[in-house]
Amino acid sequence: MKYVKRTMCIRTQMASGTDSLSDPAVLANQRVGNSIFTVGYYVTGGSFGSLYIGTNTETGEKVAIKVERADIDKPQLPLEYGFYKTLGNYMIFIPKIHYFGPCKNYSALVMDLLGPSLLKMNQICGGHFGLVTTTKLMIQILNIFEYVHSQGIIYRDVKPDNFLFGQPNTPKWATVHMIDLGFCKRYINEDNRHISYVEGKGVTGTARYISVNNHVGRELSRRDDLEAILYMIIFLHKGQLPWQGLNVADLRERTKQIGIIKMTTSSKELCSNMPIEYENFLELVKKIRFNERPPYRQMMNQFRYVLFRMGITADDNYYDWDQSHQPRHENKRL
Incomplete structure (x- = not known):
């Protein structure tokens, strides 16, 4: 697959001035929202x-x-x-x-104010989530993206830092929340039509998790969010993706090399030692057309079936970090 020449997408830089957000004291004790918030x-x-x-x-x-x-x-x-x-x-x-x-x-x-991120909880668990936790998170996140996409929006910034649990000891503790919507984009135009397919685009998001289409400069759509979700979930489960640890200093070259490894790593290899549903998910996502609606419910039901085979349901609130519920289900035949 040929690489297209492109310009990297870079977040807007803060303007210079006498007030600097690098100084933590700049806004301390200021009132906002009709003085309701300090x-x-x-x-x-x-x-x-x-x-x-x-x-x-x-x-x-x-x-x-x-x-x-x-x-x-x-x-x-x-x-x-x-x-x-x-x-x-x-x-x-x-x-x-x-x-x-x-x-x-x-x-x-x-x-x-929400609680810790997926990345933080993953670190607490030694850099690896068990399959029970991994699969529950997959179902929750797919549910979030089904809704976000239904509103005509694609996210384009999937990474474990951007998904937070609720505050501990609250009813929302086990609920995953999506934050940081700065890279979002409407894929439905004002005339209620899907955006057009374009090539030669810049890279958007975190290279470790972005889709192959993103790497090669194609316009992003719903399918690309889903591909990025799987890469993030595999990272949270295995603690490592095949394209991590490259000894390449230049950002553009490293992003290019990551893309090449993604293209040449098979779904079977990437999802090794995981239930077949993960491999099937990636293969399905790769076949989704640019303007096609993904089969979210079918995908979620497949992962619910993974939990069913392990003898549990998707709606219990036990995860790897809950000491009263060790992941004993991991030993059941998948």
Whole structure:
């Protein structure tokens, strides 16, 4: 397969100025949302904004506050807020948005404070999820993407950092939530038609998880989100993907080499020592046409059957990190 020449997709850089989001104290104690929310301590930041922990002064509850300079050339936070509005606050796997608006010289997005990410929980479990946990997560995430895609949106940023559990000791603890919608794109145009197939596009997302179509510069659609999900799930289960650890310093060359390894690694090899449904899933996704709706329910039912063969149901809340429920099901014949 021939590689197309392209420009890498790079997140918008923060504008320079006297106020810098690299200084954690810039927004400390600022009030936002009609003074209902107070900005607290700085958590992390980068080219796509910065994250603070804040407080709802009326309820005392902690919230997450994402901020971005208001004067940058291509602001991303208003776009992200628009996607959150489209997906709606009533879906339990989309964090609730409490406020979007100004905060000094910044735009601020106030949302529910969630719990640890899939990556964090994977690290707690020694870098490997058992098949029970892996399969439950696959079902949850496919359910999320069925809904997101039904709203005319593709995600384009699948990675374990972007999926968070609810706060511990709450009813949402075992629920996976999708965050960081900055790379989302509408695949349905204003005239209610699917976007056109295009080649020569740039790479979007994290190279480790993106689809082969993404690597070779093809316009992305629903199928590419699903392919990326499988790569992420295999990483969480096995702790390693065949294209990790390349000794290539140049980002573009490393991304190209990752793509080549993905193309030359068979589904059987990639999904070795996993139930056949994982291999079948990847083979099915690769056959989905650009504008075709994936068979989400069929896919989820196949993974429910994996759990059925292990003697459990998909809706219990036990995972590898729950000490009262060791993954004894792993020994059952798959």
